[in-house]
Amino acid sequence: xxxxxxxxxxxxxxxxxxxxxxxxxxxxxxxxxxxxxxxxxxxxxxxxxxxxxxxxxxxxxxxxxxxxxxxxxxxxxxxxxxxxxxxxxxxxxxxxxxxxxxxxxxxxxxxxxxxxxxxxxxxxxxxxxxxxxxxxxxxxxxxxxxxxxxxxxxxxxxxxxxxxxxxxxxxxxxxxxxxxxxxxxxxxxxxxxxxxxxxxxxxxxxxxxxxxxxxxxxxxxxxxxxxxxxxxxxxxxxxxxxxxxxxxxxxxxxxxxxxxxxxxxxxxxxxxxxxxxxxxxxxxxxxxxxxxxxxxxxxxxxxxxxxxxxxxxxxxxxxxxxxxxxxxxxxxxxxxxxxxxxxxxxxxxxxxxxxxxxxxxxxxxxxxxxxxxxxxxxxxxxxxxxxxxxxxxxxxxxxxxxxxxxxxxxxxxxxxxxxxxxxxxxxxxxxxxxxxxxxxxxxxxxxxxx
Numbered sequence: 001x002x003x004x005x006x007x008x009x010x011x012x013x014x015x016x017x018x019x020x021x022x023x024x025x026x027x028x029x030x031x032x033x034x035x036x037x038x039x040x041x042x043x044x045x046x047x048x049x050x051x052x053x054x055x056x057x058x059x060x061x062x063x064x065x066x067x068x069x070x071x072x073x074x075x076x077x078x079x080x081x082x083x084x085x086x087x088x089x090x091x092x093x094x095x096x097x098x099x100x101x102x103x104x105x106x107x108x109x110x111x112x113x114x115x116x117x118x119x120x121x122x123x124x125x126x127x128x129x130x131x132x133x134x135x136x137x138x139x140x141x142x143x144x145x146x147x148x149x150x151x152x153x154x155x156x157x158x159x160x161x162x163x164x165x166x167x168x169x170x171x172x173x174x175x176x177x178x179x180x181x182x183x184x185x186x187x188x189x190x191x192x193x194x195x196x197x198x199x200x201x202x203x204x205x206x207x208x209x210x211x212x213x214x215x216x217x218x219x220x221x222x223x224x225x226x227x228x229x230x231x232x233x234x235x236x237x238x239x240x241x242x243x244x245x246x247x248x249x250x251x252x253x254x255x256x257x258x259x260x261x262x263x264x265x266x267x268x269x270x271x272x273x274x275x276x277x278x279x280x281x282x283x284x285x286x287x288x289x290x291x292x293x294x295x296x297x298x299x300x301x302x303x304x305x306x307x308x309x310x311x312x313x314x315x316x317x318x319x320x321x322x323x324x325x326x327x328x329x330x331x332x333x334x335x336x337x338x339x340x341x342x343x344x345x346x347x348x349x350x351x352x353x354x355x356x357x358x359x360x361x362x363x364x365x366x367x368x369x370x371x372x373x374x375x376x377x378x379x380x381x382x383x384x385x386x387x388x389x390x391x392x393x394x395x396x397x398x399x400x401x402x403x404x405x406x407x408x409x410x411x412x413x414x415x416x417x418x419x420x421x422x423x424x425x426x427x428x429x430x431x432x433x434x435x436x437x438x439x440x441x442x443x444x445x446x447x448x449x450x
Contacts, residue, residue: 004402006400007400007402007405009163011408012163012409013159013163014396014399014400014434016160016163016397017396018396019152020156022148024378024381026145026149027153027374027377027378028374028378029133030133030374031372031374031375031378032371032375033130033132034133034204034367036126036129037130038355038356038368045090048119048124048125050116051117051119052090052107053090053091054085054089054090054109054110054111054116055089056087056089057088057111059111061111062112063280064084064092064280065279065280066113067092068082068094070094070108071096071115072094072096075098075106075118076098077098077099077104078097079299080097080248080298080299081093081094081248081297081298083095083294084283086293086294091107092108092109093105094107095121102120103120103122104118104120104121105123134146143212143213144213144422147209147213147215148423150208150209150423151205151417151423151426152426154202154205155416157201157202157205160198161198164191164194171188172184172188172191172192173191175192176188176192183384183388186384189380190377190381193377194377196373197370197373200366200370201374203354206350207351207354209420210253210350210351212422215420215422220254220256222343239261239262239264239304240259241259244257244258245258245260248298249296249298249308249310251312252312252319254340254344260305260306261332261333262304263300263304263327264304264327265303276300276326277324277329281329283297285324285329286307286309286324289322289334291311291320291322292315292318293313295311295320296310296311300326306324306325307326308324309321309322309324310322316352316358317336317337319337320334320336321333396437399438399441414427
């Protein structure tokens, strides 16, 4: 390797080390929580079986309004959401807002209207895993770290690919040399694992970015254009409120900016001649429209509110959101995946694959293997670093002799920093730290020569 090439290798290695230093703890957490969340529906049904599952029977179910009333008899408050059973062995869910503002999910046997249990709204074990995965568990500001970690992870994969490149070598390219007590074993294990897992890490990092605080929100606004998230050709001439769909329920990424239409009470409604259609007729209307099983119904929040049926099944082609006028029962807006623009469709596809939903069990199993590979990468990197670090020091890879090599690498990294602002800000901080480390090392060498 020429001196110039060696300098470039050192510069890339140094920033690969910094990237790993920043993201390894998060990568392990993301991999473990992500692997569990891939099977969230099955785990929740098993963990909360006493509340969520019922005995399937060959009898008619009671009306949704009866199920709602049973929930309100058990929990004082106002119902804001109803989820019909997705299959014959599942309980219905009625979500209630208590007088103190807290929310409760009440589960009801749809065959006899008996309450099977209750828990805090979004209180399942898998929802906890999800908030840990997204860092929302630690507050809104903590979720900004997702963008930083995602950006540095992309950097980690790209620099790792450069470091892995054979350059005439044969060992440690696709095979592992040595034994676990040797550093070369962990170096090769790290490199070979990265070769096979790197593409999945890159995919997960990029498709996880839509959830980020700064970049994700800006791209969401771009994807939704200037019509508040409703896809072109779907929005019709109906009165619109200032309320957002995402404020009343967890929605898909592309519709987070979508505003809700309003119901118009008939002229005679004030005299009591016209009444809302009620939950039973709304559910019948959604069933007639063919919403996928497992859809949720958000109830009107006032005299101008609408019934919203939202279905987010594993199959993207069946994603759908329908708003019904609460007085006439007519669809005001009806949108699905095919109605999204190209950017929205692409991002939703990436999100769905990221969550292991789009291609069934094969999708989930491949991502579980990728998550295991990520943990192995992190463990092997820690073992490799431990075996090469100088005693009592951090063991930062040596800086190139020519500082211009570092500046060249930083210039390439700046492109990513412009695309992902929070990542760019963190890179500036890290560049400052690196300058201090090099200055300290230079001063130490100067003293030793003196």
